[in-house]
Amino acid sequence: MEDMFPQINTFLQATIRMSIPLILTGIGTLYTERCGIINIGVEGNMLIGAFAGVAGAMVTGNIYIAVLCAIITGGLLSLIFAFLTVSRRADQMVAGFGVNLLATGITITLMPYLNANRTRAVLFPVVDTGFLKDIPILGPLLFDQSIAIWLAIILTLISTWILYKTSWGLSLRAVGENSKAVATAGLSVIKLRYAGILLGGIFGGLGGAALSLNNLGFFVQNMTQSRGFIVLAALVVGKWNPVYFAVVCLFFGAADALQLRAQAFGSVLPYQLYLMLPYLLTIVALAGLVGKTKAPKEYAKPYDPEQA
Amino acid sequence: MKREQDATMFGVNSQGLIDFLLAGSRPVASVMLAFLVSGVIILLQGVNPLEAYLAVLRGAFGDKVAFGNTCVRTTPLLIGGLGMTLGIRGGLFNVGAEGQLYLGAAAATAVGLLPLAVPSWLHILLSLSAGILGGSLWAFLPAYLRAFRGISEIVVTIMLNFVGIYFVSYLVHEPRLLAQEGVSYAQSRTILESAFLPILVKGTSMHLGIIIAVLLGFILYFVLKYTSFGFRTRMVGANPDAASYAAVNVKSSLFVTLLIVGGFSGLVGAVEMLGFKHSLYDAFSGGMGYETITVALLGGVNPLGVIVSSFFFGGLKAGGNLMQQTVGVSTSMVQVIQALAVLFLVGIGFMKPKLKTPKTTPPH
Numbered sequence: 300m301e302d303m304f305p306q307i308n309t310f311l312q313a314t315i316r317m318s319i320p321l322i323l324t325g326i327g328t329l330y331t332e333r334c335g336i337i338n339i340g341v342e343g344n345m346l347i348g349a350f351a352g353v354a355g356a357m358v359t360g361n362i363y364i365a366v367l368c369a370i371i372t373g374g375l376l377s378l379i380f381a382f383l384t385v386s387r388r389a390d391q392m393v394a395g396f397g398v399n400l401l402a403t404g405i406t407i408t409l410m411p412y413l414n415a416n417r418t419r420a421v422l423f424p425v426v427d428t429g430f431l432k433d434i435p436i437l438g439p440l441l442f443d444q445s446i447a448i449w450l451a452i453i454l455t456l457i458s459t460w461i462l463y464k465t466s467w468g469l470s471l472r473a474v475g476e477n478s479k480a481v482a483t484a485g486l487s488v489i490k491l492r493y494a495g496i497l498l499g500g501i502f503g504g505l506g507g508a509a510l511s512l513n514n515l516g517f518f519v520q521n522m523t524q525s526r527g528f529i530v531l532a533a534l535v536v537g538k539w540n541p542v543y544f545a546v547v548c549l550f551f552g553a554a555d556a557l558q559l560r561a562q563a564f565g566s567v568l569p570y571q572l573y574l575m576l577p578y579l580l581t582i583v584a585l586a587g588l589v590g591k592t593k594a595p596k597e598y599a600k601p602y603d604p605e606q607a
Numbered sequence: 608m609k610r611e612q613d614a615t616m617f618g619v620n621s622q623g624l625i626d627f628l629l630a631g632s633r634p635v636a637s638v639m640l641a642f643l644v645s646g647v648i649i650l651l652q653g654v655n656p657l658e659a660y661l662a663v664l665r666g667a668f669g670d671k672v673a674f675g676n677t678c679v680r681t682t683p684l685l686i687g688g689l690g691m692t693l694g695i696r697g698g699l700f701n702v703g704a705e706g707q708l709y710l711g712a713a714a715a716t717a718v719g720l721l722p723l724a725v726p727s728w729l730h731i732l733l734s735l736s737a738g739i740l741g742g743s744l745w746a747f748l749p750a751y752l753r754a755f756r757g758i759s760e761i762v763v764t765i766m767l768n769f770v771g772i773y774f775v776s777y778l779v780h781e782p783r784l785l786a787q788e789g790v791s792y793a794q795s796r797t798i799l800e801s802a803f804l805p806i807l808v809k810g811t812s813m814h815l816g817i818i819i820a821v822l823l824g825f826i827l828y829f830v831l832k833y834t835s836f837g838f839r840t841r842m843v844g845a846n847p848d849a850a851s852y853a854a855v856n857v858k859s860s861l862f863v864t865l866l867i868v869g870g871f872s873g874l875v876g877a878v879e880m881l882g883f884k885h886s887l888y889d890a891f892s893g894g895m896g897y898e899t900i901t902v903a904l905l906g907g908v909n910p911l912g913v914i915v916s917s918f919f920f921g922g923l924k925a926g927g928n929l930m931q932q933t934v935g936v937s938t939s940m941v942q943v944i945q946a947l948a949v950l951f952l953v954g955i956g957f958m959k960p961k962l963k964t965p966k967t968t969p970p971h
């Protein structure tokens with residue numbers, strides 16, 4: 300047993316570390332999807348956020364300015380998507396793909412300038428919780444982590460409140476279910492969808508920063524490795540509910556942590572199986588094998604005011 | 608149908624001619640804008656964009672080796688773009704080409720590794736068929752769910768991409784399956800030479816795939832436009848309710864179309880293996896499956912247009928290397944150009960002027 304604790308601890312810590320970028324990104328993406336938009340460009344938002352975070356940290360040496368850079372670039376990229384899909388009514392898949400390709404291309408093109416001085420960037424600060432971090436298992440898991448875990452917990456709770464307890468949240472969810480009714484009630488579908496997409500971009504940037512600046516401090520080519528798609532998967536499996544979603548992310552984070560261990564130390568099951576797991580579960584959920592998934596009714600449909 | 612015929616009679620019916628030119632002008636305009644914006648990014652890196660583009664052009668069409676490289680890059684984009692085109696025409700948005708092409712590549716590789724006592728052309732044919740089958744099989748679940756259960760193919764195909772990529776990764780890591788032992792990067796054993804697609808021009812890498820791809824383009828154009836299968840497919844894509852009213856079996860049309868689209872993607876992987884890579888790598892495609900969406904859209908979702916757009920993107924990819932070597936601009940600028948082109952295309956798409964369609968044939 301003595302030896303088990305450190306093993307379990309490092310595994311659980313890795314689980315948390317893997318799931319935080321997913322949760323942070325997903326909270327914002329939840330707003331996007333709840334108003335009836337599917338944005339695969341969230342992958343690009345994360346990627347450019349991870350890049351801009353490192354760039355900001357390298358230039359200013361200040362983690363808060365770095366995170367701000369990530370948020371702003373993620374938000375700006377999502378505005379391109381918003382303009383195309385909401386104002387121009389472009390296909391959401393195509394616009395999202397274009398955004399992803401743009402983010403990939405730009406980050407690789409600019410990478411040589413980023414890694415010129417080969418130093419590590421400043422990281423998210425670790426919150427000192429005093430005696431709390433000495434509690435077995437729970438201590439290292441929750442109380443010896445960076446500020447990002449608190450951000451993830453607080454933002455999940457706030458988002459639950461906003462989506463379900465405020466009238467703005469109600470309007471946003473209504474846009475995803477029946478945009479014409481929202482328009483009839485005198486609210487702007489266009490504005491709500493812009494807001495939903497922008498929040499997705501901002502949080503995507505933050506999630507990206509959590510990926511590159513939580514414990515690494517550098518950027519590598521395509522470092523998001525399809526985590527944006529895992530976020531979309533977790534939203535389906537978590538039935539577009541912030542709390543369920545966060546739990547699913549923890550589970551997917553655990554799969555990711557297991558996968559890394561399987562690659563490093565070998566395992567009975569091939570590590571690719573753990574990597575597949577989020578996507579397999581999503582297909583199972585979509586096929587309706589375990590309960591009914593309630594996607595927003597206007598999921599992936601453009602809104603045409605002329606037809607309202 | 609009447610208007611499509613008119614479009615070929617230049618000058619006789621100006622409406623048809625305008626339609627024809629407009630269809631081509633939007634992609635061209637988007638590409639120009641993409642080059643313009645990318646030019647600014649290149650300029651910011653301290654390089655003359657014209658020099659960079661000239662390097663791309665030389666790298667793509669400068670000599671026979673360059674042109675061979677362009678053909679090699681064009682082949683998968685063209686075949687995949689045709690599959691996308693068929694899908695979109697038939698009312699399906701297959702985002703799953705990436706996964707399907709991995710499965711196609713794996714199936715083709717598996718057959719290509721078999722020491723069959725058959726002539727080379729048959730070995731090639733069998734391997735290609737295996738690839739088509741592999742891709743089709745990977746499209747089976749989304750096709751079934753979409754056609755018979757009403758579940759959107761979009762998210763299911765995206766998710767299956769990753770499952771497919773990791774499945775192939777397992778195949779090329781596992782020596783009992785396809786993996787080559789003792790190599791640093793996970794890959795399969797090399798396909799037997801009897802299954803290699805023949806090289807068309809000595810000293811280049813141009814292989815038979817480009818001929819297959821271009822032929823497929825003309826065949827698909829003909830099938831979509833002149834056969835009853837094509838007509839029914841387009842009808843389901845344009846207006847499923849009307850198609851259903853006209854006694855077209857919409858469900859089976861969607862099902863079969865997506866299986867065929869998957870077959871196209873599978874062929875992409877197979878041709879890439881037999882013609883160019885000759886062994887299956889972990890993550891060999893690098894997003895090629897998604898690029899077929901761009902190719903199909905910039906080709907105006909028309910098989911003949913796709914031939915043009917795939918050569919354009921194939922040339923860009925082939926020329927990107929020379930750009931990096933000579934002027935030091937990263938090849939990833941090619942991705943930026945491609946991304947901007949598709950973003951501009953969907954951005955200006957809405958501004959397409961609404962042309963009045965005559966309800967009845969005007970009197971002569």
